[in-house]
Amino acid sequence: VSAPIALDGTPGDAAKWRFVRRRAFAVFQSHGYVEVRPPSLEPAGTAARAGGEAAISVVGGGELRADPVASIAQLYVAHGGPMVSDRFARWMLAGSAYDPAPRGAARSRAWQAVAGLILGASDPAADAEIAALCEGVAADIGLDEPEVVIGSVGDAADLERYAAATAELGPLRCASCAASRDPLRFLSCEDEGCRALAASAPPLRASLGVAALKHHEAVLATLEASGFTVRDDPKLGFGAGRYNRTVVELRARGPSGEVFTVARGGRRDRLLEALGGKSLPAVGLTLGVVRAAACTPGDGESYQPACEVFFAARGSGGRAFALRAAAAERSRGFRVDVDLRPDKEAGWADQLRRAERVRARVVVVVGDVERKRGEVAIRDMQTRETRTIPEDTLPAELKRLLR
Numbered sequence: 001v002s003a004p005i006a007l008d009g010t011p012g013d014a015a016k017w018r019f020v021r022r023r024a025f026a027v028f029q030s031h032g033y034v035e036v037r038p039p040s041l042e043p044a045g046t047a048a049r050a051g052g053e054a055a056i057s058v059v060g061g062g063e064l065r066a067d068p069v070a071s072i073a074q075l076y077v078a079h080g081g082p083m084v085s086d087r088f089a090r091w092m093l094a095g096s097a098y099d100p101a102p103r104g105a106a107r108s109r110a111w112q113a114v115a116g117l118i119l120g121a122s123d124p125a126a127d128a129e130i131a132a133l134c135e136g137v138a139a140d141i142g143l144d145e146p147e148v149v150i151g152s153v154g155d156a157a158d159l160e161r162y163a164a165a166t167a168e169l170g171p172l173r174c175a176s177c178a179a180s181r182d183p184l185r186f187l188s189c190e191d192e193g194c195r196a197l198a199a200s201a202p203p204l205r206a207s208l209g210v211a212a213l214k215h216h217e218a219v220l221a222t223l224e225a226s227g228f229t230v231r232d233d234p235k236l237g238f239g240a241g242r243y244n245r246t247v248v249e250l251r252a253r254g255p256s257g258e259v260f261t262v263a264r265g266g267r268r269d270r271l272l273e274a275l276g277g278k279s280l281p282a283v284g285l286t287l288g289v290v291r292a293a294a295c296t297p298g299d300g301e302s303y304q305p306a307c308e309v310f311f312a313a314r315g316s317g318g319r320a321f322a323l324r325a326a327a328a329e330r331s332r333g334f335r336v337d338v339d340l341r342p343d344k345e346a347g348w349a350d351q352l353r354r355a356e357r358v359r360a361r362v363v364v365v366v367g368d369v370e371r372k373r374g375e376v377a378i379r380d381m382q383t384r385e386t387r388t389i390p391e392d393t394l395p396a397e398l399k400r401l402l403r
């Protein structure tokens with residue numbers, strides 16, 4: 001089954017995605033990240049140089065962003081040196097990314113990411129902060145049963161040791177894993193055979209050298225001392241070409257009870273050099289917006305901002321009054337909807353039904369009868385009370401109700 005090119009954003013989906021993206025963005029910002037906007041069309045070979053699979057290439061040159069953290073690093077390499085004098089920075093991006101071979105639910109070729117990269121951070125505290133960031137995002141968005149899992153893929157020599165220790169499993173991997181540049185891919189592959197292999201494989205931790213083990217213990221100690229709850233998994237491993245030492249995964253429960261990986265990150269000390277920059281330790285994290293939304297309770301419509309004032313209007317005089325009064329209320333900062341359907345298509349009952357649908361707080365009813373008397377009817381949708389008031393008292397009355 002091939003994955004969709006992109007997931008459709010109906011109004012409800014879009015509202016939920018916007019909520020997730022906005023909250024994730026705010027949590028990154030609260031950790032000191034500043035936004036950058038590298039183009040999503042990148043120099044050919046960027047994803048592969050950054051240690052991933054080949055990206056989707058574009059006619060005329062270049063490739064589509066596959067690895068948002070690499071995009072940030074690419075921008076830093078191109079412009080960062082002279083701009084960041086102390087060689088320490090937290091940069092983030094929110095934007096589209098493109099997966100040449102998406103697998104699993106809520107994944108597609110085009111996807112939305114919120115990602116961050118800490119540059120110039122060799123201390124285990126930086127790895128710990130990425131894990132803490134996962135916890136912060138999970139709590140802020142309200143993910144269902146979130147869990148932050150942490151592991152270590154060690155250093156290059158450790159990975160070679162692990163490859164040797166699991167050599168006999170090699171031919172048993174699925175076709176995608178066999179074709180992948182990442183020897184750890186089978187550990188998180190959704191193929192049934194690979195899952196069985198992953199379960200029988202020795203823990204990655206057993207292949208780690210002293211330096212990587214000490215680093216990992218320092219990360220765990222920092223997290224514990226700072227009061228963060230993460231699960232240390234000696235078997236967690238992915239992205240052998242991308243990461244060294246720490247890898248972090250944020251998981252949560254999806255709509256049908258399945259566990260989704262919502263964010264992934266870790267230490268990427270080779271990244272800047274691989275993209276042509278100077279050697280600089282780095283730690284990054286990428287969150288998938290749609291996946292996170294799938295693990296966030298509530299249907300999309302409930303994330304739609306509710307309408308505050310709904311004008312139900314009939315007759316040309318009523319509609320003209322409604323347009324004028326609506327403009328005045330909007331300028332006061334309220335979200336206002338005016339029913340613009342012609343009289344013969346929408347009676348009062350139809351208009352009130354629409355007001356319910358958009359979860360209006362107050363409905364202002366104005367028709368020819370009310371216009372003649374210089375009045376409007378105002379319905380409080382919470383108490384279900386309707387009163388008729390002089391039209392010039394409407395602004396004060398709305399202010400009182402919406403306070």
Ligand SMILES: [Zn+2]
Nearest residue numbers: 174177189194
């Ligand atoms: Zn596989």
